[in-house]
Amino acid sequence: MADAFTGAVLDRAADGRRRDSDWIAAQMADPAARAVVAGTAGVRANGDALERVALPDAVAEADGADPPLLLGLDGEGPLFALDEDAPVEPGRRAPMIGAGGRRGEPAPEAPGRMALREAVGVLSRPEGGLLAYAAGLLNWHRTHRFCANCGAPTGHSEGGHVRSCARCRSEHHPRVDPVVIMLVTGEDRVLLGRQPVWPARRYSALAGFVGPGESLEEAVAREVAEEAGIETGRPRYLASQPWPFPASLMLGFVVPWTAGEPGGSDPELEDVRWFSREEVAEAARHDDQWTGEPAGPGPLMLPPRTAIARTLIDAWLSG
């Protein structure tokens, strides 16, 4: 499922209804209101679907003080997201929603919860999209409890889509961090790199955050030059994917090599090199998981099929 975390089907009520506090209150009081419930241990889920908990039950069971966030309306009524954990004390770093165990595995002490890295391979496409939306919004609230302008505590408004500062009247909006991810292609080969923290033998497309004042095309060229010392031509946009770890939007490109040989000095990459079409095609025949960690030498391992990097690689393989 190369389009994981996309495909939520929901009326987000972003047309002005969300700014009407009476309308928000009516949604909360609606007997059909339900909530997607998530915390550090994961999101409440059953099989390939998220649980929808009746809103009053979800609020009563949650340990948290935070009000529910309105995700939008589906065919059954209003749908909210609720953080089931209490907020961390001020000054402490908040863990991510759905972080799971130490390495992102399911949290065994929290039955019925699914960690995000597990969910990405299990949930149906619309459910994965809904989870990306809920987790992105809940994570933003966890880490933006104070005004970035004056430091005062901020409160919810617009159903949780804005945090407002009563002291300086600033409004803060949920954050999405654009990341370019690009497959550099040349002469029937592709450029892939690996980070030392990844499972052995896994390589993936190069990626990096877009900087202020930078176009996507400029970000692609700069990142490839920094990470691989390679010059590239005009990038071609292929697809995007929300990646809620915690708030990225991956923007996928294919870009032709024009000059240079791999040899960057990026400390995050331990290797970057060309792979032939045969090597990549052979690797694509082996399916694998984020948590799979083969030991020792062996053939190349590609990113999991849930990642947009794999979409780029598969698109190149199929021409």
Ligand SMILES: [Zn+2]
């Ligand atoms: Zn303020």
